[in-house]
Amino acid sequence: MTSRKTVLVLGGSSDIGRATARAFAKAGYDVALAGRDVAVLEPDAADLRARYNVEVGIHQFDVLDTASFDGFVGALPALPDVVISIVGLLGAQESAQEDLAHATTIMRSNYEGPSLILGLFAEKFLARGNGTIVGVSSVAGDRGRASNYVYGSAKAGFSAFLSGLRARASRGGVHVVTVKPGFVRTKMTEGMKLIGPLTVEAPVVGDAILQAVEKKTDIVYVSGKWRLVMLIIKTLPEAIFKKLKF
Amino acid sequence: MTLVSGWGRFPVVDTDLRRPRSLAAVGEAIAGLAGAVARGNGRAYGDAAIGAARTVAMTGFDRVRSFDPATGRIRLEAGLLLSDLIDTFGPRGFLPFVVPGTQFVSIGGAIAADVHGKNHHCEGGFGRYVDSILLRTGQGEVIEASREQNSDAFFATVGGMGLTGVILEATMRLRPVETGWIRERVISASDLDAAMRALEASDSATYSVAWIDCAARGRDLGRSLIYLGEHARADELAGGAGAFPAGRNPALAVPVDLPSMTLNRYSIRAFNELYCRMGARRSGGNHVVSLYPYFFPLDSIADWNRIYGRRGFLQHQCVIPEQGARDVLGDILGRVARRGDASFLAVLKKLGQGDGILSFPLPGYTLALDFPVKGDILKFLDEIDRLVVAAGGRLYLAKDARQSRATFEAGYPALSRFNAIRKSLDPAGNIRSKLSQRLFDEV
Numbered sequence: 001m002t003s004r005k006t007v008l009v010l011g012g013s014s015d016i017g018r019a020t021a022r023a024f025a026k027a028g029y030d031v032a033l034a035g036r037d038v039a040v041l042e043p044d045a046a047d048l049r050a051r052y053n054v055e056v057g058i059h060q061f062d063v064l065d066t067a068s069f070d071g072f073v074g075a076l077p078a079l080p081d082v083v084i085s086i087v088g089l090l091g092a093q094e095s096a097q098e099d100l101a102h103a104t105t106i107m108r109s110n111y112e113g114p115s116l117i118l119g120l121f122a123e124k125f126l127a128r129g130n131g132t133i134v135g136v137s138s139v140a141g142d143r144g145r146a147s148n149y150v151y152g153s154a155k156a157g158f159s160a161f162l163s164g165l166r167a168r169a170s171r172g173g174v175h176v177v178t179v180k181p182g183f184v185r186t187k188m189t190e191g192m193k194l195i196g197p198l199t200v201e202a203p204v205v206g207d208a209i210l211q212a213v214e215k216k217t218d219i220v221y222v223s224g225k226w227r228l229v230m231l232i233i234k235t236l237p238e239a240i241f242k243k244l245k246f
Numbered sequence: 247m248t249l250v251s252g253w254g255r256f257p258v259v260d261t262d263l264r265r266p267r268s269l270a271a272v273g274e275a276i277a278g279l280a281g282a283v284a285r286g287n288g289r290a291y292g293d294a295a296i297g298a299a300r301t302v303a304m305t306g307f308d309r310v311r312s313f314d315p316a317t318g319r320i321r322l323e324a325g326l327l328l329s330d331l332i333d334t335f336g337p338r339g340f341l342p343f344v345v346p347g348t349q350f351v352s353i354g355g356a357i358a359a360d361v362h363g364k365n366h367h368c369e370g371g372f373g374r375y376v377d378s379i380l381l382r383t384g385q386g387e388v389i390e391a392s393r394e395q396n397s398d399a400f401f402a403t404v405g406g407m408g409l410t411g412v413i414l415e416a417t418m419r420l421r422p423v424e425t426g427w428i429r430e431r432v433i434s435a436s437d438l439d440a441a442m443r444a445l446e447a448s449d450s451a452t453y454s455v456a457w458i459d460c461a462a463r464g465r466d467l468g469r470s471l472i473y474l475g476e477h478a479r480a481d482e483l484a485g486g487a488g489a490f491p492a493g494r495n496p497a498l499a500v501p502v503d504l505p506s507m508t509l510n511r512y513s514i515r516a517f518n519e520l521y522c523r524m525g526a527r528r529s530g531g532n533h534v535v536s537l538y539p540y541f542f543p544l545d546s547i548a549d550w551n552r553i554y555g556r557r558g559f560l561q562h563q564c565v566i567p568e569q570g571a572r573d574v575l576g577d578i579l580g581r582v583a584r585r586g587d588a589s590f591l592a593v594l595k596k597l598g599q600g601d602g603i604l605s606f607p608l609p610g611y612t613l614a615l616d617f618p619v620k621g622d623i624l625k626f627l628d629e630i631d632r633l634v635v636a637a638g639g640r641l642y643l644a645k646d647a648r649q650s651r652a653t654f655e656a657g658y659p660a661l662s663r664f665n666a667i668r669k670s671l672d673p674a675g676n677i678r679s680k681l682s683q684r685l686f687d688e689v
Contacts, residue, residue: 046310047311050320051334052334
């Protein structure tokens with residue numbers, strides 16, 4: 001079945017990664033799952049094969065090991081049609097304020113690594129003349145907030161990278177999607193206080209990403225409510241915003 | 247700590263809720279603390295899926311391990327929901343053999359409650375199609391239990407309300423189907439006798455269930471609509487219909503808890519009148535309907551449990567042995583009609599033999615009623631229980647939040663055998679739920 005499209009999911013063992021892989025496999029894509037620990041990916045690969053009768057490959061990928069990126073891309077059996085980066089690290093804002101190593105890891109996991117690997121794929125896609133790149137960023141990148149600006153600033157950088165890449169790549173037949181999920185009930189957010197009406201389950205994000213790829217959407221707020229919430233947050237004057245604690 | 251309740255939202259219990267993602271984490275959640283139980287999607291109505299101290303949420307385990315399209319055999323993780331199974335394998339021509347009234351139950355929960363569907367009278371319960379279960383026992387062993395191997399553990403786990411250990415995975419058989427549509431026939435019955443006769447006469451129908459208008463009294467008592475169903479073949483579909491209907495998100499949702507006065511004898515009677523007239527219009531010939539509204543009519547209203555208000559509701563589901571069922575059911579329905587605060591609808595159906603040691607079904611009729619939690623409802627239900635026990639019947643543990651030990655023990659004569667097996671799998675008593683504290687455990 002070589003005529004089928006292939007999607008590569010970076011961060012395939014995360015809840016959003018698993019849900020996204022399922023959405024694409026259900027739509028008939030063959031899947032490549034990439035993550036730090038391939039043993040963890042194996043049960044998810046078996047799940048996709050059993051459910052949707054598609055081809056699933058697994059690949060070792062560490063977003064912090066940027067030196068390995070060229071080799072990673074070169075070792076793939078084929079250049080995928082769609083590449084999706086779901087990699088990210090929420091970290092802990094309070095420790096990141098004092099612990100530079102932790103802050104660095106947050107910045108590199110959310111900005112440096114995802115941007116570099118997607119940039120690399122963009123060059124290959126542009127050379128081929130087609131392809132779709134999806135970066136899962138965050139509403140936290142829309143404006144730095146007191147409670148999570150280390151993470152937020154890294155996501156802001158990633159969003160800016162995707163925005164610029166989109167403008168350049170669109171002329172070469174390559175589409176770039178920026179996804180801002182808002183609150184999602186996942187392993188990453190477990191224990192956090194999430195606001196019910198603004199919170200979605202991971203499969204909703206997976207379906208939204210598939211839809212954005214097929215409809216060539218540029219920027220996706222998974223829940224439309226977040227577009228409004230962030231519009232308000234973005235337009236608050238700094239004098240007021242700096243007094244807010246959230 | 248987290249406030250947790252069953253689908254009936256009564257009782258609400260503060261529990262240490264864990265969401266393990268690995269076998270090791272399941273072990274940690276259970277070991278060294280007397281009183282944890284696994285929880286699936288929280289659709290048991292009462293206190294079955296709330297741990298005595300800790301509750302182990304299993305919905306993170308939702309993978310298919312393997313599937314053989316030649317035989318329909320499937321190996322699944324226990325937290326996978328039936329809705330997922332149907333949406334994924336329905337379009338490939340396979341459905342579960344048994345589905346309960348909601349698709350939003352986990353596989354583990356369906357096994358633990360040995361749930362039944364509209365086909366129990368001829369095809370048995372969920373457990374009948376489970377070939378083996380991967381169980382983490384209370385003492386920490388991980389065993390494969392089937393009819394051949396560890397069979398005591400198998401038959402205690404099917405219908406065992408999660409008290410033998412944590413169900414991790416299961417191998418089961420799926421039903422090959424040509425379509426995801428049901429050929430439905432609706433029969434209108436003017437009273438209880440007519441309803442029971444119609445169910446009796448439809449023994450050979452694959453699916454059958456009666457929806458009783460609880461507000462009907464006097465000579466209308468037991469007025470109902472009987473829904474019969476068969477899997478539709480591809481050549482029975484209207485032109486243009488796909489072989490599998492689109493799965494649907496809930497079309498409606500109940501966004502807030504309604505004030506409990508929303509449901510009163512007048513609103514209920516008006517609703518039932520309307521429902522019966524609409525159904526009567528459909529009665530007679532055959533119609534082809536999507537499996538979703540046929541099997542899961544209430545799933546189309548998300549969070550429908552909120553219509554009973556903040557204090558929640560109780561579902562009373564009993565089964566009465568066939569002999570003498572007519573009189574007892576008539577007595578119960580009469581009392582309910584006089585009270586006037588029962589649910590929109592009561593569900594009546596025939597059951598066959600159960601498979602697990604504590605499985606709810608026995609050959610006879612099962613009646614399910616919903617009541618808002620208020621007033622003297624607990625006392626009223628105790629009276630109903632006395633009628634059930636006197637008739638040799640029992641209550642469904644998956645729905646129960648309030649029956650007494652005496653009622654439970656009278657209804658489940660195989661309890662001592664179950665307890666002995668449970669003890670051998672969990673000598674220290676690590677697995678305990680609020681339900682087991684109420685009905686099983688030594689105090």
